[in-house]
Amino acid sequence: MFRDARLIAAKDLRIELRSKVTAGQVLPFALLLLVLFAFGLDPDGPTLAAATPGLFWVGVLFVTVLAVERTFSIEGGDGVRDALRLAGLEPGGIFLGKWFALAVQLAVVELVMLGGVVLLYDRELHGIGLLLASSLAATCGIAAAGTLYGVLAAGLRVRETLLPFLLLPVLAPVLIAATRAFESALDGVPSDGWPWFNLLAVFALVYIGIGILTFGSLLEES
Amino acid sequence: MTTPQVPTAPDGTGSPATRVLGIVALAAMALLVYLAFVATPRDATQGDLVRLLYLHPGLAWTAYLACGIATAASIQHLRKRTIGSDLLAHSSVEIGAVMTALTLVTGSVWGRPTWGVWWVWDARLTSTAVLLLLLLGYLALHRIDAPPEVRSRRSAVVGLLLVPNVILVHQSVQWWRTLHQEPTLARRDFDFGASDLMMFTMIYGFVALSLVFSWLLVQRFRVGWLEHQVEEAWLDEAITERRAEALGAEVER
Numbered sequence: 416m417f418r419d420a421r422l423i424a425a426k427d428l429r430i431e432l433r434s435k436v437t438a439g440q441v442l443p444f445a446l447l448l449l450v451l452f453a454f455g456l457d458p459d460g461p462t463l464a465a466a467t468p469g470l471f472w473v474g475v476l477f478v479t480v481l482a483v484e485r486t487f488s489i490e491g492g493d494g495v496r497d498a499l500r501l502a503g504l505e506p507g508g509i510f511l512g513k514w515f516a517l518a519v520q521l522a523v524v525e526l527v528m529l530g531g532v533v534l535l536y537d538r539e540l541h542g543i544g545l546l547l548a549s550s551l552a553a554t555c556g557i558a559a560a561g562t563l564y565g566v567l568a569a570g571l572r573v574r575e576t577l578l579p580f581l582l583l584p585v586l587a588p589v590l591i592a593a594t595r596a597f598e599s600a601l602d603g604v605p606s607d608g609w610p611w612f613n614l615l616a617v618f619a620l621v622y623i624g625i626g627i628l629t630f631g632s633l634l635e636e637s
Numbered sequence: 638m639t640t641p642q643v644p645t646a647p648d649g650t651g652s653p654a655t656r657v658l659g660i661v662a663l664a665a666m667a668l669l670v671y672l673a674f675v676a677t678p679r680d681a682t683q684g685d686l687v688r689l690l691y692l693h694p695g696l697a698w699t700a701y702l703a704c705g706i707a708t709a710a711s712i713q714h715l716r717k718r719t720i721g722s723d724l725l726a727h728s729s730v731e732i733g734a735v736m737t738a739l740t741l742v743t744g745s746v747w748g749r750p751t752w753g754v755w756w757v758w759d760a761r762l763t764s765t766a767v768l769l770l771l772l773l774g775y776l777a778l779h780r781i782d783a784p785p786e787v788r789s790r791r792s793a794v795v796g797l798l799l800v801p802n803v804i805l806v807h808q809s810v811q812w813w814r815t816l817h818q819e820p821t822l823a824r825r826d827f828d829f830g831a832s833d834l835m836m837f838t839m840i841y842g843f844v845a846l847s848l849v850f851s852w853l854l855v856q857r858f859r860v861g862w863l864e865h866q867v868e869e870a871w872l873d874e875a876i877t878e879r880r881a882e883a884l885g886a887e888v889e890r
Contacts, residue, residue: 584770588809
């Protein structure tokens with residue numbers, strides 16, 4: 416299973432390195448969001464500073480929708496999905512591979528966005544341990560849910576409108592938990608944020624588990 | 638052309654058993670209305686508003702029951718791939734969505750005079766709202782334009798995730814609200830100790846609404862089953878027609 420996962424992840428990341436869709440389109444979109452939020456909320460007043468953790472994670476969720484779309488559109492054409500199935504890879508491995516590639520791309524986008532927050536919103540980063548740990552857990556959870564719901568919407572004519580509708584309510588716990596963890600790290604006492612990290616970790620584990628178990632029945636169709 | 642064989646297609650949604658269930662559910666609701674509006678007194682602090690609370694918790698209960706049934710049926714569908722389990726999950730989600738919406742509406746109507754606002758970001762309210770969105774998502778996925786077995790299987794995965802999602806959402810919202818402020822509902826909850834009849838009516842509301850829910854579920858399931866038969870019959874008919882056309886063309890040649 417892990418060998419298959421490595422193959423799939425390497426394939427997806429190689430395609431990304433060569434096509435640079437995430438780097439060229441999704442990443443600038445993430446930065447655009449940060450600028451738009453500053454336009455919408457007065458950047459000189461206290462509103463933007465207070466809302467930064469929430470805006471950051473809302474931004475990540477929007478980016479996730481685009482990244483998930485992209486990660487399943489690579490297999491959209493020329494019967495690539497059938498080819499994947501015929502290649503004899505384990506479905507759980509395919510899930511883990513797509514999950515890992517998506518998580519890596521999201522993590523890169525988050526790092527750049529965090530840089531944007533430091534530069535554009537003039538924030539100093541405190542509680543680095545909590546920031547990194549909660550980001551990592553949140554990214555794992557978001558990527559797992561994204562991979563699962565992405566394959567549910569893949570190949571449908573209505574996928575662009577269906578995917579956010581299915582995925583975003585499911586990610587509500589991640590948004591709440593990650594935002595609170597960031598608030599504790601940036602403005603409060605970091606030790607208050609660790610229970611939120613636990614919730615994020617549980618979310619990630621639940622989704623990775625269900626993903627590995629159910630991916631097979633989603634692939635064998637159509 | 639031969640007419641396609643539709644095995645054991647019922648000509649309606651009713652059977653003797655469901656009719657009895659329907660009558661019992663109707664009588665139970667009539668009794669609930671009587672208890673809620675005539676037999677029980679006004680509440681000392683809430684006045685007539687208390688009468689909404691005979692309906693509201695029962696509605697919420699059926700909504701959660703619907704989620705449980707949908708998840709169980711979806712797991713069954715993923716294991717055995719039967720049509721019945723998919724129909725059961727779909728029927729359950731559809732009725733669950735109606736019950737969830739009614740829960741939110743009755744809660745709002747109650748909250749406006751009690752709290753002075755239509756909506757508060759209370760843990761229970763918020764998680765119920767997210768639950769409604771999750772159920773609507775399932776329904777949106779179930780009506781996509783795809784082959785029935787693809788549709789059923791994808792819906793079943795979303796159905797399987799319903800209960801875990803409800804738990805995760807509820808837990809996160811609960812922490813979110815309780816870490817930031819004291820729970821507002823607990824303090825304003827009123828005391829039922831005053832009247833045993835009021836207590837009984839509230840619990841009886843659960844029973845009456847469960848009966849209504851079961852009746853609706855059976856009816857919706859049977860409608861779904863009839864729809865499925867029609868789809869199958871239409872497909873068989875189309876295949877027979879094409880086959881007849883092909884044979885006719887060969888004869889002409």
